[in-house]
Amino acid sequence: MPDTVQQHLERDLPAAIERLKQFLSIPSVSTDPAYKPHIATAAKWVCDQLASMGLDAKIHSTRGHPVVLGTTPNPDPDKPTVMFYGHYDVQPADPLDKWSTPPFEPTIKPTADGKGKMLVARGSSDDKGQVACFLEALRAWHHVHGKPPVNVRVLIEGEEEMGSVNLKPFLEAQAANLKGNPKTHFVLISDTAMWDEQTVAITYSLRGLVYYDIQLHNANRDLHSGMFGGVSANPATILTQVLGKLFDENHRVTIPGFYDDVRDIDAHEKAEWDRLGFDEMKNCLQPIGVSTPFGEAGYTTLQRKWARPSCDINGLYGGYGGAGAKTVIPSFAGAKVSFRLAPDQDPRKISEAFEAWLKSQPVHGCRWKITNHGGCRPVITSRDSAFVEAAKRAIRHTTSRDAVLMREGATIPVVADFQGVLGLDSLLIGFGLSDDRLHAPDEKFNLNCFTLGCKTHARLLHELSQI
């Protein structure tokens, strides 16, 4: 083990934190066109970092936001090649008034337990902080040995938070380059969570996603509820009637065929999960202020979160939502509705089933305007490859604990594309924590996690060089 790399990482930590703060201060919100100039700034920042650690780095334009790609020059054909994937874009920061410090002014604060420090900013954990872990590992290898011990590709995209819609065409167009010379062996991703603050997890399954904006329209204008109340269908009312039927009394989605393809959870996985000692109140609900476990009957909280599909209304809108009273019948009302898909659900089948279900509902003369914001397949990968074994060794070495093999309820759209387009499996080793407030105000990344991420990645590069 090159202890000099680990030692350098420790010495260089203050500078590494400053670099991460620079990265976090760029408001690279991908879904809102108003932030497009900042997207370009973030891509350039990443490209400059990659170049500074000796990689051939380039910004590739797409139909959407650019992809940054860096590759080891003069790769060694006898060494494996790992392709690191991450994203430089972030979720919108609203509601802004719920942040204790501005979302794009990264601030170091004590952690809730007072025992450590954390960096508060949008994107700190998802995913800039985790990208920075790998970049710092590479930088340390570059500083100490002039290059990493294996061949490296780094692919950092800018549309993960809006469904990575343009990455698949990019992968298709660049397939020959990305797969060969040097031949890529697997994809390494840090965009997931640790099992707990001491225990690094290897995530072998992700849920998929289907996301819709649905609107119900009726009158050609907002109406006075006194003059028109009771004479025609109110789209807001009818929308609640339709959405109110999305679940049955067992809190199962009522869309016909929704569960048809869901893969059963293996008995040995269930047993393994039961041994993890997960407490649904302490580990999941209490930290978010929720008093009551709730969800599909017949499954534990962990099973529902990791291996069962879910359906959420992500937003409701229409009519008057301001202060006071406005007696209006809205001309339309809308909802953002999304589904997390379990292996082996197919986003296309689920989309078709949802649209057919919507259209089968009585809407009393109202008209649907349905927008599909894209889908993503769920993923389940190997639990026992040579790369997983290398990762287990690196984690054991860095943390003195065994890795936990877990699933994740969230979606990383590109993982399915790496499998489908490039034939590459992904190894997911994340350094976030479940209380990192992803997509929410006061998102944070513990500095301990950052340090651990840098060190684990540095060690993983070594372990991979020994395969």
Added chain:
Amino acid sequence: MPDTVQQHLERDLPAAIERLKQFLSIPSVSTDPAYKPHIATAAKWVCDQLASMGLDAKIHSTRGHPVVLGTTPNPDPDKPTVMFYGHYDVQPADPLDKWSTPPFEPTIKPTADGKGKMLVARGSSDDKGQVACFLEALRAWHHVHGKPPVNVRVLIEGEEEMGSVNLKPFLEAQAANLKGNPKTHFVLISDTAMWDEQTVAITYSLRGLVYYDIQLHNANRDLHSGMFGGVSANPATILTQVLGKLFDENHRVTIPGFYDDVRDIDAHEKAEWDRLGFDEMKNCLQPIGVSTPFGEAGYTTLQRKWARPSCDINGLYGGYGGAGAKTVIPSFAGAKVSFRLAPDQDPRKISEAFEAWLKSQPVHGCRWKITNHGGCRPVITSRDSAFVEAAKRAIRHTTSRDAVLMREGATIPVVADFQGVLGLDSLLIGFGLSDDRLHAPDEKFNLNCFTLGCKTHARLLHELSQI
């Protein structure tokens, strides 16, 4: 009949329209505190107008927006006294992008049929334009005869569009003054619609109102729908489940006891309404772009609109409603929910029943935050008093047609208060049209209606002097 008054009204019409445009250009939105300075401007404008036509006029402050009061000086004890009521406040103008010209830049345009002209502005019909009809009638009498032929009080308030919450205390405080010396005989109100463009209506019943803001809260922050989808109750989802149960399959409100006190429609009223030749498609739904009649089973469109209670969701909000996709589980979701009440429903009983119903719904650990924005009793008044007969004569004289006696689905909160606090019945003669787009973008008032309103009020003052 003082034809000179009518002649003066015709000659003075261009100046009257200019005065109305001045009034309409003041953005006196009552429900939004940001508009408070404009409320003061509007009150002063009204007060100045009343003084200019010889009334003792004064602005009275309340806990909310001020009330403007004007009274004939030296009243004649042998003449009846009519109290005209109207409001100088208007609804919010949003959504602004749906207006073809700015809401507070009154603009004269051709009517949809190309045969006449109309004034487009927020408040043009509700209620500034209709207030102006009475003011212009008074002005003409003042100009021609030095004073009106009966004693007059004018009470113009500034909180009608937010429920007239401070007017009742004002009436209570001013009761002795408002009832006597000169003794007030009845209240005259122009805030309703004509039967059609040729036929003036006398409205003898109004629906009441109960208005709520209800919010359902769960987690202490917005959650990532991947990490938390399926493990706790989503307030937006549960809200739709609750609201989806507001109506049964006959589109009747399911709140226990909701219909208990509703007064049946008299057989002779039903027969009278059937003879009006109301076509639900042509007269009601087609103009608003609605293809399908819809509402409580067992009643015609006119019966539902005039004499049956209704329930509407006036707004839905919560979570992400912007462009694109945000995969969030909202920490709360809310709705504006209101009820129009038919005679003899009691707003207090309906409020209690609604809140009890909400609290009886399963919300799976979520918590309600319920705000009652106030209520108003429904009203039903005499169809055959001496004042109604005088109004019929004035309408017959001005339009050469008999008045239609109708009900109205909308609410004028103060009518119930005039009855309850001052013991005064109201006579409702309005000059709006059903396509005036009240509370909506491009609200308008036809200039023919304005002229007719001025002339009818001028003649009514004469008819009242003959009682």
